[in-house]
Amino acid sequence: MNRDLLRERREWLLRRNCSLSPRQMGMAYGLMCVFSFAVATGFVMIGLWQVLLFTVLEMTAVAAAFLYFARHATDYEHIVLANGKLLVEQVSAGKMSVTQLELYFLRLQMPARYGDLIHLESNGVAVDIGYFATDPRRRALAQELRAEVQGGLFSN
Structure with a gap:
C-alpha cells in the first residue's frame, strides 16, 4: 500500500474569531x-x-x-483524520462532545445552500461541522475533507 493510514494524520481547527480579551x-x-x-x-x-x-x-x-x-468565546471544532477514522471534537460553552466516524462508511454531504453546515454520517452516527467557518471556508473544508477521505480510501 503506497499510503500508510497509520502514520498519516490531517487536522483542522475551527474556532471563533474573538476580537476582545x-x-x-x-x-x-x-x-x-x-x-x-x-x-x-x-x-x-x-x-x-x-x-x-x-x-x-x-x-x-x-x-x-x-x-x-x-x-x-472559547468554542471550537477540532477535526482529526487519522488511522482510518475521523474524529470530531466540538466544544460549546465549555461542554465537549467527541464523535468518531469510520472512514470506510463515511458519507459527506456538502453544504447545499448558503449557511448550511457540512453533514457527516457513518454507521448511523451523524455530526454537523463548520459552525465557526464562513460559507466559502466551509465549502473549501468540505472539499479538502472529501479529497483526503477519497485519497486515503481509494489510492493504490
Missing part, C-alpha cells in the same frame, strides 16, 4: 456603565428618574449579552 470586555462594559449612569444621573437631577430605570435595564441587558459572548 476578557479584560478588554470588562473595561468596555465598565466604560459604558460610567457614561450611561453619568447621563442618567444628570436626568435624575432635573427630575426624570425614569431614565435611571431605563439605564439599569439597558446595562443589565448589555451584561447578559457580554456574559453570553464570554461563555462562547
Whole structure:
C-alpha cells in the first residue's frame, strides 16, 4: 500500500474569531456603565428618574449579552483524520462532545445552500461541522475533507 493510514494524520481547527480579551470586555462594559449612569444621573437631577430605570435595564441587558459572548468565546471544532477514522471534537460553552466516524462508511454531504453546515454520517452516527467557518471556508473544508477521505480510501 503506497499510503500508510497509520502514520498519516490531517487536522483542522475551527474556532471563533474573538476580537476582545476578557479584560478588554470588562473595561468596555465598565466604560459604558460610567457614561450611561453619568447621563442618567444628570436626568435624575432635573427630575426624570425614569431614565435611571431605563439605564439599569439597558446595562443589565448589555451584561447578559457580554456574559453570553464570554461563555462562547472559547468554542471550537477540532477535526482529526487519522488511522482510518475521523474524529470530531466540538466544544460549546465549555461542554465537549467527541464523535468518531469510520472512514470506510463515511458519507459527506456538502453544504447545499448558503449557511448550511457540512453533514457527516457513518454507521448511523451523524455530526454537523463548520459552525465557526464562513460559507466559502466551509465549502473549501468540505472539499479538502472529501479529497483526503477519497485519497486515503481509494489510492493504490
